[in-house]
Every structure is written in C-alpha cells, then in structure tokens.
Amino acid sequence: MKLITAIIREVQLDRVHEALIAAEITRITVSRVSGHGQQRIEEMYRGQRIVPDLIPKIKIEIAVNDAFVDITVDAILKSARTNGFGSVGDGKIFITPLEECIRIRTGERGGKAI
Amino acid sequence: MKPILKRSILITIFLFVGIRGAFASGEAMIDSGATAWMLTSTALVLLMIPGLAMFYGGLVRSKNVLGTIMHSFVAMGIISILWVAVGYSMSFGNNILGGVVGWNNDYFFLRGIDTNILEAGVPEYVFSMFQGKFAIITPALIAGAFAERVSFRAYCLFIALWSLLVYNPLCHWVWAADGFLYNLGPKGAIDFAGGTVVHISAGISGLVAVFFLGSRRGYPYQVIRPNNLVITMLGAGLLWVGWFGFNAGSSISSGLSTAQALTATQAAAAAGALSWIIIESFHQGKATALGFASGILAGLVAVTPAAGVVQPYGAMILGMIASVLCYVAIQVKNRLGYDDSLDAFGIHGVGGIVGALFLSFFIRPSWMADAVASSGGKWSIWNQLGVQFLAVGIAIVFAAVMTFLIVTVINRFVKFKASESDEMAGLDRSYHGERGYGMLNPS
Numbered sequence: 396m397k398l399i400t401a402i403i404r405e406v407q408l409d410r411v412h413e414a415l416i417a418a419e420i421t422r423i424t425v426s427r428v429s430g431h432g433q434q435r436i437e438e439m440y441r442g443q444r445i446v447p448d449l450i451p452k453i454k455i456e457i458a459v460n461d462a463f464v465d466i467t468v469d470a471i472l473k474s475a476r477t478n479g480f481g482s483v484g485d486g487k488i489f490i491t492p493l494e495e496c497i498r499i500r501t502g503e504r505g506g507k508a509i
Numbered sequence: 510m511k512p513i514l515k516r517s518i519l520i521t522i523f524l525f526v527g528i529r530g531a532f533a534s535g536e537a538m539i540d541s542g543a544t545a546w547m548l549t550s551t552a553l554v555l556l557m558i559p560g561l562a563m564f565y566g567g568l569v570r571s572k573n574v575l576g577t578i579m580h581s582f583v584a585m586g587i588i589s590i591l592w593v594a595v596g597y598s599m600s601f602g603n604n605i606l607g608g609v610v611g612w613n614n615d616y617f618f619l620r621g622i623d624t625n626i627l628e629a630g631v632p633e634y635v636f637s638m639f640q641g642k643f644a645i646i647t648p649a650l651i652a653g654a655f656a657e658r659v660s661f662r663a664y665c666l667f668i669a670l671w672s673l674l675v676y677n678p679l680c681h682w683v684w685a686a687d688g689f690l691y692n693l694g695p696k697g698a699i700d701f702a703g704g705t706v707v708h709i710s711a712g713i714s715g716l717v718a719v720f721f722l723g724s725r726r727g728y729p730y731q732v733i734r735p736n737n738l739v740i741t742m743l744g745a746g747l748l749w750v751g752w753f754g755f756n757a758g759s760s761i762s763s764g765l766s767t768a769q770a771l772t773a774t775q776a777a778a779a780a781g782a783l784s785w786i787i788i789e790s791f792h793q794g795k796a797t798a799l800g801f802a803s804g805i806l807a808g809l810v811a812v813t814p815a816a817g818v819v820q821p822y823g824a825m826i827l828g829m830i831a832s833v834l835c836y837v838a839i840q841v842k843n844r845l846g847y848d849d850s851l852d853a854f855g856i857h858g859v860g861g862i863v864g865a866l867f868l869s870f871f872i873r874p875s876w877m878a879d880a881v882a883s884s885g886g887k888w889s890i891w892n893q894l895g896v897q898f899l900a901v902g903i904a905i906v907f908a909a910v911m912t913f914l915i916v917t918v919i920n921r922f923v924k925f926k927a928s929e930s931d932e933m934a935g936l937d938r939s940y941h942g943e944r945g946y947g948m949l950n951p952s
Contacts, residue, residue: 439942
C-alpha cells in the first residue's frame with residue numbers, strides 16, 4: 396500500500412479530478428494548501444501586479460494498493476501539466492509507504508480497506 | 510453699499526428665473542413627502558443589486574464567486590450610463606417608429622429635465638433615477654441563468670444590447686403614458702412594478718440564453734455545490750428589504766397606494782417563503798435555508814405586478830401559488846436537464862407569469878368598479894385576464910426572439926461561452942485575476 400500525495404496548481408484541479416475518475420481512482424482527499432516552490436505567480440489588486448509570498452496550491456491525497464500506483468501517477472502526470480507540456484509550478488508527486496489502512500465502519504484492515 | 514446692491518440684483522434674478530422655471534414645468538409644486546419617499550425607494554432598489562450579487566454569489570462554486578458578483582456590479586456601471594444617455598428617453602419619451610420605442614430630445618443625457626417637476630410633485634430626476642435602478646437589476650437577473658460559464662467581455666456587451674433592445678422597448682410599452690400595453694383595455698394591462706417588464710423578460714431571456722450556451726462543464730453528473738449559503742441568505746434578506754422600494758416606490762407617491770403595495774409585498778413574501786419550506790418538508794423531508802430564500806423570492810416576484818391592485822389575502826395566495834409552481838418548475842428543470850444554473854427562469858420567469866396572470870382573480874373591488882365605469886358598463890375579471898394573457902404573451906415572445914438575436918450576433922464577434930480552460934480555472938482567475946476567498950477548501 397502506498398500513499399500518493401500530489402501538490403498541483405489550483406487551475407488544474409478539475410482536469411486532474413476528471414483524469415483520476417477516468418482511471419477509476421475515485422477515493423481522494425483534496426485540500427487547499429500554500430507553499431513556496433520555484434514558481435512566481437502574479438495577481439492583480441487595484442491595478443497593481445502583486446507576487447504573493449506563499450503560493451496557493453491544491454494537495455490531493457490518494458491511498459492505493461501497489462498495483463494502482465502507476466495508473467494513478469500516470470493520470471496525474473497527464474492532467475496536471477500546464478497546457479499538456481508543463482511549466483515551472485506544475486507541482487510534485489510524493490509516494491510514501493503506507494503502513495496500515497483501516498475502514499472505520501467495518502474495522503477491515505489492509506488492502507481490502509482501501 | 511456696492512456688494513449689497515450686487516447681491517440684491519442676484520437675488521432678483523434668482524427669484525425671476527426660479528418662478529419661470531416653475532411655470533415652465535406646468536406649475537407643479539414639489540411634494541416633499543412624496544419626494545422623500547421616492548428618494549428612499551430609489552436607494553432601496555439600488556440596494557437590491559448588491560443583494561442580488563450576494564444571493565447569486567453564494568450559490569456558485571468558490572472559483573466563480575467574484576465573477577458572479579461582478580455580473581451584478583458591472584450592470585450598475587454599464588446600465589447607469591446607458592440609462593442617462595438614452596435609456597430614459599427610449600423608455601419614457603413619446604412614441605416614435607409607430608410606438609416601438611419612445612424618444613424625447615429633452616431626455617437625451619437628461620439635459621432638458623434639470624428643473625422639471627412631475628405632476629406627482631416629484632422632481633423628474635428622482636423618477637428617472639428610480640426607473641434607472643429597475644433597468645439595472647433586470648439584466649443582472651438574467652446572469653443567474655448562465656452563471657459560471659460566460660466570458661466577461663461578452664456578458665458586458667450582452668447586457669448593454671439587451672438593455673437597449675429589450676428592456677427599453679418593453680418598459681415603454683408597459684409604463685409610458687402612450688405605451689400600447691399601458692392602454693390595453695379600460696385601465697391597461699396591470700403591471701404595477703415590473704412583472705412583465707422585469708421578471709418575465711429576464712426569466713425568459715435567461716432560458717433562451719441557456720439553450721444557446723449549453724450547460725456548465727460536468728453538469729448534471731458532477732455535483733455543483735454553493736460555496737457560501739450564508740451570503741446567499743443575507744442577499745435574500747437585502748432583496749426583501751429593497752423590494753419595498755421596488756413595489757411601494759412604484760406608486761410614485763407617498764400615500765394610500767404606497768401603503769397598499771407595501772402590505773401586499775410583505776404578505777406575499779412571507780406566504781411564499783413558508784409555502785416553499787412546507788412543500789419541501791413533505792417532498793424532501795427537510796426545510797432548507799435556500800428553500801426559504803427561494804420562497805421569499807417567488808412570493809416577491811409574483812406580487813410585483815400585482816402589488817397595486819390586490820389586497821393582502823390575495824397577495825398571500827399569489828405568494829403560495831408562485832412557490833408551488835416555481836418548485837414544480839425547478840423539479841421539471843432537473844428532469845429535463847437544462848442548466849438554468851441559479852434558476853433565473855424557474856423563479857423570475859415562472860413567478861412573474863404566475864403573478865401577472867393570477868392577479869386578475871384578486872383585484873380589489875374599487876379598481877374593478879373604475880374599470881367597469883371607464884369601459885362603459887362591462888368589464889369582468891375574465892376580460893382583464895385576457896388583457897394580462899396578451900401582455901404576458903407579448904413580453905415572452907419579444908424577449909425570447911430578441912435575446913436569441915442578440916446572443917447570436919454577439920457570439921459572432923466575441924465568444925459568449927467561456928473557453929474550456931477558462932471555465933475550469935474559474936471566472937475569478939480567468940477574467941478578473943483575483944480570488945474571492947483566502948484558503949476556503951475547493952467545492
């Protein structure tokens with residue numbers, strides 16, 4: 396079991412979500428985060444261009460069985476790149492081993508609980 | 510001595526000019542009571558536009574909240590300018606082109622009404638500004654139908670053209686002294702505060718635009734949830750408050766008819782709101798806050814054309830019928846699957862039609878007696894219903910055809926629907942470069 400954590404652009408959320416659903420990865424957790432990366436983005440306030448200190452991003456967390464890791468990563472890679480080519484600020488994917496997974500309702504453990 | 514002499518000459522000139530001004534405007538005197546109420550009403554109707562912005566703004570996803578609020582706010586800019594320039598003239602000038610619109614050179618940029626006082630004792634500036642607020646809110650209502658998916662530039666063009674080509678002519682027909690719907694039947698087609706002019710025209714136009722533009726991406730399979738029902742409820746509250754200016758102000762006086770309209774407005778809104786949550790409780794098992802707000806609007810929309818002619822019991826029945834039929838309309842919409850996103854047609858179109866037709870059955874006896882007298886002996890509610898049907902039918906057909914033409918033409922020059930990537934990124938980011946909320950989780 397792995398935990399896949401993807402940090403992506405806010406604007407790509409809908410595309411990534413749709414790509415994951417198309418790959419039949421439907422159990423995801425999405426949250427809004429902010430952080431530093433290499434990217435600079437600009438926003439407009441009263442006609443002034445401003446570069447915010449911390450850039451808002453979207454974090455998607457997906458717990459999967461080992462067989463689904465590549466499918467999930469491919470779906471994210473395909474859909475999270477700006478215009479399909481990629482540019483600075485498209486984000487990162489982290490994969491970490493997942494020790495245990497427990498479904499609260501039934502108390503099931505391991506791969507079948509994912 | 511010299512300055513005093515100079516001053517007295519000035520005062521004499523002032524008095525002379527002042528008196529001439531009064532004579533020139535038909536010797537009408539300012540009625541300060543009526544003027545004060547009309548000024549208040551003007552402010553109240555303007556308050557409805559931020560109210561509408563909040564109502565609509567809370568109902569969309571967080572990525573579109575500013576874009577949706579801007580749909581209302583930008584109307585305050587565009588339509589105000591157009592109204593001062595030509596709108597008032599087109600709406601309340603004398604018939605031209607066989608009565609299709611009005612025109613009066615004095616009203617062009619309002620340059621000739623500087624000292625005018627209407628027979629009601631109200632400066633014409635006040636009446637013009639009061640009417641201008643109606644012109645602003647009507648196109649802003651349409652935005653609810655195609656929320657979350659139109660280009661800002663195209664929207665701005667759309668409301669400008671729509672105001673000139675749909676609102677002004679309709680307003681002229683229904684409310685100008687020589688408008689043909691104003692003079693239909695012995696006492697005219699009844700549209701006290703804008704059932705046909707404002708709500709039916711906006712609702713139908715929204716529906717036509719929806720069929721032209723298509724749905725939002727992912728609708729109806731993807732759940733599209735409101736980002737903030739709290740601001741929606743506050744917006745609905747502001748709309749209710751503002752509606753007193755909308756309806757009671759439409760008496761253009763401060764007296765008995767004002768009080769009648771105000772009472773009818775309150776009764777209809779309350780009846781509409783309660784009916785909605787009762788229906789919902791039986792149908793879905795829960796009384797929702799958004800349901801209550803929708804019921805308020807359904808009741809208010811239905812009583813808008815009727816506020817001048819119905820008594821409180823009639824207003825309550827109108828509010829109830831409107832809630833039932835608007836509720837049904839939204840269920841039907843969900844079945845048919847067209848994406849009238851914020852139910853501009855479901856509430857304003859349906860509610861307006863309900864109000865304009867059913868009011869015939871609740872007209873106060875004194876009004877009917879007047880109608881009978883001026884028709885020369887015979888005028889029943891069925892005759893009036895016929896007149897109402899005709900007015901509603903004309904408004905529907907006119908608004909539908911013109912909206913279709915306007916949208917088609919605009920789409921030739923500026924793509925009306927937001928591009929796929931703009932829609933996915935959200936209107937706020939794509940067209941305004943800003944964000945509405947700090948770290949609110951995406952919905």
